[in-house]
Amino acid sequence: MNTFRLEIVTPERKIFSDDVVFLAVRGVEGDLGIAAHHIPFVTALAIAPAKVTFPDGREKRIAVSGGFLEVRGTEATILAEAAELPEEIDLERARRAKARAEAAMEEARRRTDAEAKIAYVKAELALRRALMRLEVGGGDGA
Structure with a gap:
C-alpha cells in the first residue's frame, strides 16, 4: 500500500507525524483528498477537521484551525495556526x-x-x- 509522511505542525509544537495512505482536508476553496504521489502544491486551509487514514484502515480526525498544506514528493505538511488531537480537546x-x-x-x-x-x-x-x-x-x- 502506498503511503506518505504527514506532519502537522503549529508554532508551538509538532502535533502529528506518521505514515498515512490518505488525507482529507478542507481548503479555503473546497475539500481536498491527498494520496501518495499527489502532485506538489500549496494551499490555504479552512477551519475544519483533517481526516487521516492509516495503512491498517484506522482513521483519525485532527482539529485544524487554518494554516497551509504543502504536498511534495512523499511528504505532506500542514502548517497550522492551531491544531489538536481528539484526546487533547477539553x-x-x-x-x-x-x-x-x-x-x-x-x-x-x-x-x-x-x-x-x-x-x-x-x-x-x-x-x-x-x-x-x-x-x-x-x-x-x-
Missing part, C-alpha cells in the same frame, strides 16, 4: 467558547457601529473553531 472549554462566540455574534448583530461587522466576523471564526473542536473531540457540537 470539551467543557470548547462548549464555553461556543457559548461566548454565540453571545458575541448576537451582540454584534444588535450594534450599528463600524466595529460591529469586525466583531461579528471574529465571533463567527471563534464559533467555527469551537464547533470543530467539539466535533473532533466527540462533544455534541450543537
